[in-house]
Amino acid sequence: MAQFVRAFAKGEDPPAISDHLPRGLQRYLRELSLAAGGTAKFFKLVPCAVEAVRMRFCGTAFSQESDAVLADLEQFDNTRPVAGFLRDLATGGESVLPQRLPPGAGRFLKQTWAWVKEGKIPPGLLGDVAEDCLKARLGYGDLEPDALSALAAIGATGGSWSSVAAFLRAIAAGEDPAVPADLARPAESLLVRVSLSARLAGVQQPRTLDIIAVGFGDPATGVDLFALAHDLVAMAEQVSKVPPRAERAIQRFEAAAPERTVVAQRLRSLVTQEPTTAPAGTLPVALRLLLAQLDALAKSEPIPLDPSLVGLAAIRSRYGGGAMGDCIMFSLRALGLAGPEYAALMKYLWSIARGGPAGPAPSMTNPHAAETAEEVRCLADPEVGGMRLIMAPARQHADSP
Numbered sequence: 071m072a073q074f075v076r077a078f079a080k081g082e083d084p085p086a087i088s089d090h091l092p093r094g095l096q097r098y099l100r101e102l103s104l105a106a107g108g109t110a111k112f113f114k115l116v117p118c119a120v121e122a123v124r125m126r127f128c129g130t131a132f133s134q135e136s137d138a139v140l141a142d143l144e145q146f147d148n149t150r151p152v153a154g155f156l157r158d159l160a161t162g163g164e165s166v167l168p169q170r171l172p173p174g175a176g177r178f179l180k181q182t183w184a185w186v187k188e189g190k191i192p193p194g195l196l197g198d199v200a201e202d203c204l205k206a207r208l209g210y211g212d213l214e215p216d217a218l219s220a221l222a223a224i225g226a227t228g229g230s231w232s233s234v235a236a237f238l239r240a241i242a243a244g245e246d247p248a249v250p251a252d253l254a255r256p257a258e259s260l261l262v263r264v265s266l267s268a269r270l271a272g273v274q275q276p277r278t279l280d281i282i283a284v285g286f287g288d289p290a291t292g293v294d295l296f297a298l299a300h301d302l303v304a305m306a307e308q309v310s311k312v313p314p315r316a317e318r319a320i321q322r323f324e325a326a327a328p329e330r331t332v333v334a335q336r337l338r339s340l341v342t343q344e345p346t347t348a349p350a351g352t353l354p355v356a357l358r359l360l361l362a363q364l365d366a367l368a369k370s371e372p373i374p375l376d377p378s379l380v381g382l383a384a385i386r387s388r389y390g391g392g393a394m395g396d397c398i399m400f401s402l403r404a405l406g407l408a409g410p411e412y413a414a415l416m417k418y419l420w421s422i423a424r425g426g427p428a429g430p431a432p433s434m435t436n437p438h439a440a441e442t443a444e445e446v447r448c449l450a451d452p453e454v455g456g457m458r459l460i461m462a463p464a465r466q467h468a469d470s471p
Contacts (some may be wrong), residue, residue, distance in 0.1 A: 123160075147173075249265050284398065299399070311341065362374050
Protein backbone atom coordinates (compact mmCIF):
# COMPACT_ATOMS: atom_id res chain seq x y z
CA MET A 71 0.00 0.00 0.00
CA ALA A 72 2.84 2.40 0.88
CA GLN A 73 4.52 1.70 -2.47
CA PHE A 74 1.25 2.38 -4.27
CA VAL A 75 0.67 5.73 -2.53
CA ARG A 76 4.27 6.88 -3.01
CA ALA A 77 4.13 6.08 -6.73
CA PHE A 78 0.78 7.81 -7.06
CA ALA A 79 2.08 10.96 -5.34
CA LYS A 80 5.11 11.08 -7.65
CA GLY A 81 3.04 10.62 -10.80
CA GLU A 82 4.59 7.24 -11.52
CA ASP A 83 2.81 4.04 -12.56
CA PRO A 84 1.75 2.40 -9.28
CA PRO A 85 2.27 -1.31 -8.67
CA ALA A 86 -0.56 -3.79 -9.10
CA ILE A 87 -3.12 -3.78 -6.31
CA SER A 88 -2.55 -6.87 -4.20
CA ASP A 89 -5.39 -9.36 -3.87
CA HIS A 90 -4.36 -9.89 -0.25
CA LEU A 91 -5.49 -6.43 0.82
CA PRO A 92 -8.91 -6.00 2.48
CA ARG A 93 -11.69 -5.51 -0.08
CA GLY A 94 -12.47 -1.96 1.03
CA LEU A 95 -8.83 -0.98 0.72
CA GLN A 96 -8.61 -2.51 -2.75
CA ARG A 97 -11.61 -0.44 -3.82
CA TYR A 98 -10.09 2.70 -2.35
CA LEU A 99 -6.81 2.20 -4.24
CA ARG A 100 -8.67 1.49 -7.48
CA GLU A 101 -10.64 4.73 -7.08
CA LEU A 102 -7.41 6.58 -6.35
CA SER A 103 -5.88 5.14 -9.49
CA LEU A 104 -8.90 6.13 -11.61
CA ALA A 105 -8.86 9.65 -10.18
CA ALA A 106 -5.29 10.09 -11.38
CA GLY A 107 -6.36 9.43 -14.93
CA GLY A 108 -9.07 12.07 -15.03
CA THR A 109 -10.42 15.05 -13.15
CA ALA A 110 -10.74 14.42 -9.43
CA LYS A 111 -12.89 16.79 -7.39
CA PHE A 112 -13.15 17.23 -3.63
CA PHE A 113 -16.46 18.26 -2.06
CA LYS A 114 -16.71 19.69 1.48
CA LEU A 115 -19.89 17.85 2.38
CA VAL A 116 -19.76 18.18 6.16
CA PRO A 117 -20.12 22.00 6.22
CA CYS A 118 -22.96 21.68 3.70
CA ALA A 119 -24.78 19.17 5.88
CA VAL A 120 -24.28 21.35 8.97
CA GLU A 121 -25.67 24.36 7.15
CA ALA A 122 -28.62 22.29 5.93
CA VAL A 123 -29.46 21.37 9.54
CA ARG A 124 -28.97 24.96 10.70
CA MET A 125 -31.20 26.22 7.88
CA ARG A 126 -33.93 23.77 8.87
CA PHE A 127 -33.77 24.68 12.57
CA CYS A 128 -32.92 28.38 12.39
CA GLY A 129 -34.14 29.53 8.98
CA THR A 130 -30.70 30.76 7.90
CA ALA A 131 -29.71 30.52 4.24
CA PHE A 132 -26.86 28.51 2.75
CA SER A 133 -23.59 30.38 2.56
CA GLN A 134 -22.27 31.17 -0.90
CA GLU A 135 -19.55 28.54 -0.46
CA SER A 136 -21.96 25.74 0.48
CA ASP A 137 -24.44 26.77 -2.21
CA ALA A 138 -21.61 26.55 -4.75
CA VAL A 139 -20.68 23.06 -3.48
CA LEU A 140 -24.27 21.89 -3.88
CA ALA A 141 -24.41 23.39 -7.37
CA ASP A 142 -21.25 21.45 -8.27
CA LEU A 143 -22.77 18.25 -6.90
CA GLU A 144 -25.79 18.77 -9.12
CA GLN A 145 -23.59 18.62 -12.22
CA PHE A 146 -22.87 14.89 -11.79
CA ASP A 147 -25.38 12.05 -12.05
CA ASN A 148 -24.04 10.09 -9.05
CA THR A 149 -23.88 13.09 -6.70
CA ARG A 150 -27.00 14.98 -7.79
CA PRO A 151 -29.20 13.01 -5.33
CA VAL A 152 -26.91 14.06 -2.46
CA ALA A 153 -27.43 17.75 -3.27
CA GLY A 154 -31.16 17.23 -3.64
CA PHE A 155 -31.38 15.45 -0.29
CA LEU A 156 -29.55 18.23 1.54
CA ARG A 157 -31.61 21.00 -0.10
CA ASP A 158 -34.85 19.19 0.74
CA LEU A 159 -33.65 18.61 4.30
CA ALA A 160 -32.80 22.30 4.69
CA THR A 161 -36.24 23.49 3.55
CA GLY A 162 -38.15 21.23 5.94
CA GLY A 163 -39.06 18.40 3.58
CA GLU A 164 -39.50 14.76 4.54
CA SER A 165 -36.32 13.73 2.77
CA VAL A 166 -36.01 10.21 1.42
CA LEU A 167 -32.57 8.67 1.32
CA PRO A 168 -31.61 8.31 -2.36
CA GLN A 169 -30.55 5.00 -3.83
CA ARG A 170 -27.24 4.15 -5.51
CA LEU A 171 -25.15 6.71 -3.71
CA PRO A 172 -21.35 6.95 -3.96
CA PRO A 173 -19.53 4.80 -1.36
CA GLY A 174 -19.77 6.30 2.10
CA ALA A 175 -22.41 8.86 1.13
CA GLY A 176 -25.32 6.70 2.34
CA ARG A 177 -23.99 6.49 5.90
CA PHE A 178 -23.21 10.20 5.85
CA LEU A 179 -26.76 11.13 4.82
CA LYS A 180 -28.28 8.73 7.37
CA GLN A 181 -26.35 10.47 10.15
CA THR A 182 -27.58 13.86 8.93
CA TRP A 183 -31.17 12.62 8.81
CA ALA A 184 -30.88 11.11 12.29
CA TRP A 185 -29.64 14.47 13.55
CA VAL A 186 -32.77 16.20 12.23
CA LYS A 187 -35.35 13.56 13.09
CA GLU A 188 -33.97 12.06 16.33
CA GLY A 189 -31.61 14.73 17.70
CA LYS A 190 -28.60 12.41 17.33
CA ILE A 191 -25.62 14.64 16.58
CA PRO A 192 -22.79 12.70 14.89
CA PRO A 193 -20.19 12.06 17.62
CA GLY A 194 -17.31 12.80 15.27
CA LEU A 195 -18.73 16.24 14.49
CA LEU A 196 -19.30 17.03 18.17
CA GLY A 197 -15.73 15.99 18.98
CA ASP A 198 -14.29 18.16 16.22
CA VAL A 199 -16.28 21.21 17.36
CA ALA A 200 -15.24 20.64 20.98
CA GLU A 201 -11.61 20.41 19.90
CA ASP A 202 -11.93 23.66 17.94
CA CYS A 203 -13.37 25.40 21.01
CA LEU A 204 -10.55 24.08 23.19
CA LYS A 205 -7.94 25.28 20.71
CA ALA A 206 -9.55 28.71 20.68
CA ARG A 207 -9.39 28.72 24.50
CA LEU A 208 -5.68 27.83 24.39
CA GLY A 209 -4.80 30.66 22.03
CA TYR A 210 -4.64 28.96 18.65
CA GLY A 211 -6.97 31.50 17.03
CA ASP A 212 -10.63 32.39 16.80
CA LEU A 213 -13.31 29.86 15.89
CA GLU A 214 -13.62 29.31 12.14
CA PRO A 215 -16.96 29.93 10.38
CA ASP A 216 -17.56 26.17 10.03
CA ALA A 217 -17.24 25.70 13.81
CA LEU A 218 -19.54 28.65 14.50
CA SER A 219 -22.11 27.24 12.07
CA ALA A 220 -21.91 23.85 13.75
CA LEU A 221 -22.37 25.41 17.20
CA ALA A 222 -25.47 27.21 15.97
CA ALA A 223 -26.91 23.98 14.56
CA ILE A 224 -26.08 22.03 17.73
CA GLY A 225 -27.68 24.67 19.94
CA ALA A 226 -30.85 24.67 17.83
CA THR A 227 -31.25 20.88 17.89
CA GLY A 228 -33.34 20.96 21.04
CA GLY A 229 -33.23 19.09 24.31
CA SER A 230 -29.96 19.32 26.23
CA TRP A 231 -27.99 20.28 23.12
CA SER A 232 -28.54 23.99 23.74
CA SER A 233 -26.64 23.67 27.04
CA VAL A 234 -23.86 21.74 25.26
CA ALA A 235 -23.48 24.50 22.70
CA ALA A 236 -23.49 27.15 25.45
CA PHE A 237 -20.83 25.21 27.36
CA LEU A 238 -18.55 24.99 24.30
CA ARG A 239 -18.99 28.68 23.48
CA ALA A 240 -18.02 29.57 27.05
CA ILE A 241 -14.93 27.36 26.86
CA ALA A 242 -13.86 29.07 23.62
CA ALA A 243 -14.39 32.48 25.27
CA GLY A 244 -12.02 31.63 28.13
CA GLU A 245 -14.64 30.93 30.80
CA ASP A 246 -14.87 27.91 33.13
CA PRO A 247 -18.48 26.71 32.89
CA ALA A 248 -19.81 23.70 34.73
CA VAL A 249 -20.45 20.58 32.67
CA PRO A 250 -24.20 20.42 31.94
CA ALA A 251 -26.17 17.84 33.89
CA ASP A 252 -28.30 14.98 32.53
CA LEU A 253 -26.28 14.38 29.36
CA ALA A 254 -25.85 11.04 27.65
CA ARG A 255 -22.62 9.31 28.73
CA PRO A 256 -20.59 9.91 25.52
CA ALA A 257 -21.39 13.64 25.44
CA GLU A 258 -20.80 14.03 29.17
CA SER A 259 -17.42 12.27 28.95
CA LEU A 260 -16.38 14.51 26.07
CA LEU A 261 -17.31 17.70 27.93
CA VAL A 262 -15.58 16.54 31.11
CA ARG A 263 -12.38 16.05 29.14
CA VAL A 264 -12.73 19.48 27.56
CA SER A 265 -13.35 21.04 30.98
CA LEU A 266 -10.27 19.40 32.50
CA SER A 267 -8.06 20.20 29.53
CA ALA A 268 -9.10 23.87 29.61
CA ARG A 269 -7.93 24.41 33.19
CA LEU A 270 -4.43 25.81 33.40
CA ALA A 271 -4.19 24.39 36.89
CA GLY A 272 -4.76 20.92 35.46
CA VAL A 273 -3.17 20.91 32.02
CA GLN A 274 -0.77 23.58 30.88
CA GLN A 275 -1.09 24.96 27.38
CA PRO A 276 0.01 22.14 25.05
CA ARG A 277 3.78 22.28 24.74
CA THR A 278 4.19 20.25 21.58
CA LEU A 279 7.20 22.15 20.28
CA ASP A 280 8.85 22.16 23.71
CA ILE A 281 8.43 18.40 24.03
CA ILE A 282 9.85 17.78 20.57
CA ALA A 283 12.70 20.28 21.06
CA VAL A 284 13.97 18.44 24.14
CA GLY A 285 15.29 15.73 21.83
CA PHE A 286 17.14 18.01 19.42
CA GLY A 287 20.88 17.36 19.65
CA ASP A 288 20.44 15.01 22.57
CA PRO A 289 20.12 11.37 21.51
CA ALA A 290 20.84 8.62 23.99
CA THR A 291 24.23 6.93 23.58
CA GLY A 292 24.56 5.36 27.01
CA VAL A 293 27.36 7.72 28.10
CA ASP A 294 26.96 8.58 31.80
CA LEU A 295 27.81 12.28 31.56
CA PHE A 296 27.20 12.83 35.26
CA ALA A 297 29.84 10.31 36.32
CA LEU A 298 32.14 11.24 33.43
CA ALA A 299 32.11 14.97 34.22
CA HIS A 300 32.80 14.38 37.92
CA ASP A 301 35.65 12.01 37.05
CA LEU A 302 37.15 14.58 34.67
CA VAL A 303 37.05 17.29 37.34
CA ALA A 304 38.77 14.95 39.79
CA MET A 305 41.42 14.04 37.19
CA ALA A 306 42.32 17.69 36.63
CA GLU A 307 44.44 17.64 39.81
CA GLN A 308 46.41 14.61 38.63
CA VAL A 309 46.76 14.73 34.82
CA SER A 310 46.83 17.34 32.05
CA LYS A 311 45.46 15.15 29.28
CA VAL A 312 42.18 13.30 29.03
CA PRO A 313 42.80 9.56 29.60
CA PRO A 314 42.02 7.23 26.66
CA ARG A 315 38.96 5.64 28.29
CA ALA A 316 37.38 9.00 29.04
CA GLU A 317 38.31 10.27 25.57
CA ARG A 318 36.51 7.32 23.96
CA ALA A 319 33.37 8.15 25.95
CA ILE A 320 33.57 11.81 24.90
CA GLN A 321 34.03 10.81 21.26
CA ARG A 322 31.00 8.50 21.42
CA PHE A 323 28.94 11.30 22.93
CA GLU A 324 30.18 13.84 20.37
CA ALA A 325 29.59 11.61 17.33
CA ALA A 326 25.88 11.25 18.10
CA ALA A 327 24.93 14.81 17.02
CA PRO A 328 26.84 17.60 15.24
CA GLU A 329 25.68 20.20 17.78
CA ARG A 330 27.61 18.40 20.53
CA THR A 331 31.07 19.52 19.40
CA VAL A 332 31.18 22.52 21.73
CA VAL A 333 30.00 20.36 24.65
CA ALA A 334 32.71 17.78 23.93
CA GLN A 335 35.30 20.57 23.95
CA ARG A 336 34.01 21.75 27.31
CA LEU A 337 34.23 18.23 28.73
CA ARG A 338 37.88 17.94 27.66
CA SER A 339 38.62 21.37 29.11
CA LEU A 340 37.62 20.14 32.55
CA VAL A 341 40.96 18.32 32.52
CA THR A 342 43.10 20.37 30.15
CA GLN A 343 41.92 23.76 31.47
CA GLU A 344 42.11 25.04 27.90
CA PRO A 345 39.68 27.84 26.97
CA THR A 346 36.68 26.83 24.85
CA THR A 347 35.06 28.81 22.07
CA ALA A 348 31.57 30.18 22.46
CA PRO A 349 28.95 28.15 20.56
CA ALA A 350 28.08 29.46 17.10
CA GLY A 351 24.37 30.17 16.81
CA THR A 352 21.77 28.86 19.20
CA LEU A 353 22.36 25.47 20.80
CA PRO A 354 19.46 23.12 21.56
CA VAL A 355 18.03 23.71 25.01
CA ALA A 356 19.34 20.48 26.58
CA LEU A 357 22.90 21.27 25.45
CA ARG A 358 22.73 24.86 26.72
CA LEU A 359 21.68 23.63 30.13
CA LEU A 360 24.46 21.03 30.20
CA LEU A 361 27.10 23.68 29.44
CA ALA A 362 25.84 25.77 32.37
CA GLN A 363 25.95 22.68 34.58
CA LEU A 364 29.52 21.84 33.52
CA ASP A 365 30.64 25.41 34.22
CA ALA A 366 29.16 25.21 37.72
CA LEU A 367 30.77 21.82 38.31
CA ALA A 368 34.19 23.14 37.26
CA LYS A 369 33.86 26.03 39.75
CA SER A 370 32.54 23.80 42.58
CA GLU A 371 29.28 25.75 42.56
CA PRO A 372 25.74 24.34 42.93
CA ILE A 373 24.61 22.66 39.70
CA PRO A 374 21.69 24.55 38.07
CA LEU A 375 18.63 22.44 37.41
CA ASP A 376 15.51 22.77 35.24
CA PRO A 377 13.01 20.13 36.43
CA SER A 378 10.45 21.11 33.77
CA LEU A 379 12.91 20.29 31.00
CA VAL A 380 13.44 16.82 32.45
CA GLY A 381 9.67 16.46 32.77
CA LEU A 382 9.10 17.24 29.09
CA ALA A 383 11.82 14.76 28.14
CA ALA A 384 10.05 12.11 30.24
CA ILE A 385 6.79 12.83 28.38
CA ARG A 386 8.61 12.61 25.05
CA SER A 387 10.02 9.20 25.97
CA ARG A 388 6.67 7.99 27.30
CA TYR A 389 4.94 8.63 23.98
CA GLY A 390 7.52 7.03 21.74
CA GLY A 391 9.97 9.90 21.28
CA GLY A 392 13.01 7.80 22.14
CA ALA A 393 15.06 7.27 25.28
CA MET A 394 15.95 10.28 27.41
CA GLY A 395 19.10 11.86 26.01
CA ASP A 396 22.55 11.94 27.59
CA CYS A 397 22.31 15.63 28.59
CA ILE A 398 18.88 15.23 30.17
CA MET A 399 20.11 12.17 32.04
CA PHE A 400 22.79 14.39 33.60
CA SER A 401 20.00 16.59 35.00
CA LEU A 402 18.01 13.54 36.11
CA ARG A 403 21.01 12.23 38.07
CA ALA A 404 21.57 15.67 39.58
CA LEU A 405 17.90 15.88 40.64
CA GLY A 406 18.33 12.75 42.72
CA LEU A 407 21.05 14.44 44.78
CA ALA A 408 19.31 17.80 45.29
CA GLY A 409 17.32 16.84 48.37
CA PRO A 410 14.46 14.50 49.35
CA GLU A 411 11.76 16.28 47.31
CA TYR A 412 13.83 16.38 44.16
CA ALA A 413 14.85 12.76 44.68
CA ALA A 414 11.16 11.83 44.76
CA LEU A 415 10.57 13.90 41.64
CA MET A 416 13.48 12.17 39.92
CA LYS A 417 12.00 8.74 40.63
CA TYR A 418 8.57 9.89 39.42
CA LEU A 419 9.92 11.32 36.14
CA TRP A 420 11.95 8.18 35.49
CA SER A 421 8.83 6.07 36.05
CA ILE A 422 6.82 8.30 33.67
CA ALA A 423 9.47 7.97 30.96
CA ARG A 424 9.29 4.18 31.22
CA GLY A 425 5.48 4.05 30.97
CA GLY A 426 4.63 3.96 34.67
CA PRO A 427 1.33 5.21 36.14
CA ALA A 428 0.60 8.90 35.72
CA GLY A 429 -0.60 9.38 39.26
CA PRO A 430 -0.41 10.10 41.99
CA ALA A 431 2.33 12.68 41.51
CA PRO A 432 4.63 13.24 44.49
CA SER A 433 3.64 16.03 46.87
CA MET A 434 6.05 18.99 46.65
CA THR A 435 6.54 22.18 48.65
CA ASN A 436 9.02 23.68 46.17
CA PRO A 437 6.84 25.63 43.68
CA HIS A 438 8.97 24.78 40.60
CA ALA A 439 9.07 21.08 41.47
CA ALA A 440 5.33 21.02 42.25
CA GLU A 441 4.49 22.71 38.95
CA THR A 442 6.62 20.20 37.04
CA ALA A 443 5.07 17.21 38.79
CA GLU A 444 1.51 18.45 38.14
CA GLU A 445 2.12 19.24 34.49
CA VAL A 446 3.81 15.89 33.87
CA ARG A 447 0.98 14.02 35.60
CA CYS A 448 -1.60 15.74 33.44
CA LEU A 449 0.32 15.30 30.20
CA ALA A 450 0.93 11.64 31.01
CA ASP A 451 -2.68 10.87 31.94
CA PRO A 452 -4.90 10.17 28.91
CA GLU A 453 -7.93 10.44 31.18
CA VAL A 454 -7.22 14.13 31.65
CA GLY A 455 -6.60 14.59 27.94
CA GLY A 456 -3.43 16.64 28.07
CA MET A 457 -1.85 14.58 25.32
CA ARG A 458 -4.86 14.51 23.00
CA LEU A 459 -3.69 17.74 21.38
CA ILE A 460 -0.12 16.53 21.24
CA MET A 461 0.54 12.91 20.43
CA ALA A 462 -1.99 10.33 21.57
CA PRO A 463 -5.79 10.02 21.54
CA ALA A 464 -7.52 10.32 24.90
CA ARG A 465 -10.14 7.97 26.31
CA GLN A 466 -12.18 10.01 28.74
CA HIS A 467 -14.40 8.77 31.55
CA ALA A 468 -16.95 10.97 33.26
CA ASP A 469 -15.70 10.12 36.74
CA SER A 470 -12.07 11.02 36.06
CA PRO A 471 -10.28 12.64 39.00
